Amino acid sequence: MKPAELFPALAPDLAQTDRVIRERLGSEVALINTVADYIIGAGGKRLRPVLLLLVSRALGYRGPGHHWLLAAVVEFIHTATLLHDDVVDESALRRGRQTANAAFGNAASVLVGDFLYSRAFQMMVEVNDMRIMRVLADATNTIAEGEVLQLINCNDPDTDEGRYLQVIRYKTARLFEAAAQIGAILCASSPEVETAAAAYGRHLGTAFQLIDDVLDYSGITADIGKTVGDDLREGKPTLPLIHVIAHGNQAERTLVREAIEQGHTEAFDPILAAIRRTGALDYTRERARIESASALAALETMLAGSASDDSASACREALLYLPTYSISRDR
Numbered sequence: 001m002k003p004a005e006l007f008p009a010l011a012p013d014l015a016q017t018d019r020v021i022r023e024r025l026g027s028e029v030a031l032i033n034t035v036a037d038y039i040i041g042a043g044g045k046r047l048r049p050v051l052l053l054l055v056s057r058a059l060g061y062r063g064p065g066h067h068w069l070l071a072a073v074v075e076f077i078h079t080a081t082l083l084h085d086d087v088v089d090e091s092a093l094r095r096g097r098q099t100a101n102a103a104f105g106n107a108a109s110v111l112v113g114d115f116l117y118s119r120a121f122q123m124m125v126e127v128n129d130m131r132i133m134r135v136l137a138d139a140t141n142t143i144a145e146g147e148v149l150q151l152i153n154c155n156d157p158d159t160d161e162g163r164y165l166q167v168i169r170y171k172t173a174r175l176f177e178a179a180a181q182i183g184a185i186l187c188a189s190s191p192e193v194e195t196a197a198a199a200y201g202r203h204l205g206t207a208f209q210l211i212d213d214v215l216d217y218s219g220i221t222a223d224i225g226k227t228v229g230d231d232l233r234e235g236k237p238t239l240p241l242i243h244v245i246a247h248g249n250q251a252e253r254t255l256v257r258e259a260i261e262q263g264h265t266e267a268f269d270p271i272l273a274a275i276r277r278t279g280a281l282d283y284t285r286e287r288a289r290i291e292s293a294s295a296l297a298a299l300e301t302m303l304a305g306s307a308s309d310d311s312a313s314a315c316r317e318a319l320l321y322l323p324t325y326s327i328s329r330d331r
Helices: 008-024 030-041 047-058 066-089 100-104 106-126 130-153 161-186 191-218 239-247 250-262 268-277 280-303 310-328
Strands: none
Touching: 008 047, 008 066, 008 310, 030 066, 030 100, 030 106, 047 066, 047 161, 047 191, 047 310, 066 100, 066 106, 066 130, 066 161, 100 106, 106 130, 130 161, 161 191, 161 239, 191 239, 191 280, 191 310, 239 250, 239 268, 239 280, 250 268, 268 280, 280 310
16 A cells, blocks of 8 residues: 555655655666666655654644655655665565565665665755764664674574664664654754653664565565565574573573574575464564554653644544554565
């Protein structure tokens, strides 16, 4: 389902954001246009720009369109991380079709990712708000740290839950957090509201990634748009595997440890059986549910006392829905 169908109140803002994205993708270098169009054209949920738009509208933003520009910036940063991630992970499928690196090669994917990062920074300067630039610059740096932390954890079966959650918060949740915080900054919100908005985004992003971990062992390739078992093939010790190592029997622990160390899916079926027997998916879903509840608590603080017209009310309802959506989705 497209973002405009999920959030009809945002349809005009999403259309304007899409216009900005298309306009700012342009380059005199033909290969950049080809690869950028390919990855952006693949669609996706666009939850990060949606989050920025929803928060700004829910808090009453009536500015000159900076929310569209910054929503596009957030999407460019996210897309750049996808291009780089797919090269590092040697992924072949994303959003139901070939990854850009599979279609155009690793070099083109990395360099176009660099182009998107630099274009995002060109665009954010236009808003001329030092606080927004700092939030985005800090978020981008943290995301890079998260990517390196994930690389360190790969093929390491001794990665524990704390180390893994740190990767999620750096690599995934940080951009959700920045998007929500920027929405509040655009509205000149109080420090309390801004902090609550950032917390909402952080908890939402964490819940979203935890469910992605679940879907890698319970989803269907055609639904989730990537190959089921990719995390295992890449040697990533995600939370379901960490749970099996902590709570499985000796044979199950040995099986999972070897699979993480070697990065293969030959033993996928018995590992999946161990995941189910130990309740690892239920445990991961419960951790996601806790994050979702924390997001809703932060949202209550964020919205307390602010005025609301019909448009803002619809965006508030969407913000209330997002945590539930993040943990109930199947793709």
